[in-house]
Amino acid sequence: MADIHAVEPTRRDFLYVATGAFAAVGAGAAVWPLIDQMNPDASVLALASIELDIGSVPVGQEITVKWRGKPIFVRHRTEKEIADAEAVDITTLTDPQTDEARLKPGPDGKVDKQWLILVGICTHLGCVPLAYKGEYDGYFCPCHGSVYDTSGRIRKGPAPLNLEVPPYEFVSATKIKIG
Ligand code: FES
Numbered sequence: 001m002a003d004i005h006a007v008e009p010t011r012r013d014f015l016y017v018a019t020g021a022f023a024a025v026g027a028g029a030a031v032w033p034l035i036d037q038m039n040p041d042a043s044v045l046a047l048a049s050i051e052l053d054i055g056s057v058p059v060g061q062e063i064t065v066k067w068r069g070k071p072i073f074v075r076h077r078t079e080k081e082i083a084d085a086e087a088v089d090i091t092t093l094t095d096p097q098t099d100e101a102r103l104k105p106g107p108d109g110k111v112d113k114q115w116l117i118l119v120g121i122c123t124h125l126g127c128v129p130l131a132y133k134g135e136y137d138g139y140f141c142p143c144h145g146s147v148y149d150t151s152g153r154i155r156k157g158p159a160p161l162n163l164e165v166p167p168y169e170f171v172s173a174t175k176i177k178i179g
Pocket of ligand 1: 122123124125126127141142143144145146157158159
């Protein structure tokens with residue numbers, strides 16, 4: 001007589017299945033360098049630029065996109081974040097820069113204070129800082145405790161420089177071109 005329990009997967013079967021799944025992930029990871037080699041070479045990538053529709057990012061939120069392999073923070077700043085960034089006495093900064101110097105003009109020719117565009121790489125040793133964290137509600141790098149403000153300027157910790165502003169321009173009021 002057939003044992004009806006035989007068709008039900010046992011815990012041991014499940015463990016085998018789970019192990020198989022991990023093995024498949026491992027194989028995928030190993031294949032990546034080969035596929036990666038088929039991507040455009042560095043000289044082509046160096047020229048690459050991206051256009052980004054930022055109209056759907058609400059005030060008070062940030063998105064991260066990838067450009068030339070780097071994370072780019074696109075932050076739609078609130079009035080308070082803008083005011084905080086502008087109120088800073090730049091003579092007190094490690095890397096003195098006004099907020100305005102880190103922004104670009106919009107299509108109307110006026111500096112667009114709402115949008116802060118940054119390369120999301122800590123200038124200390126290259127970790128990716130966390131947005132809306134740290135004493136200034138800007139960015140906090142958990143690796144060694146660097147704190148950046150709402151303009152991406154270094155305010156505390158070991159990082160020597162402000163977060164880099166990538167080359168970008170406004171194509172329209174809601175579209176930017178990075179690179
Ligand atoms: S890498 Fe960010 S604080 Fe060291």
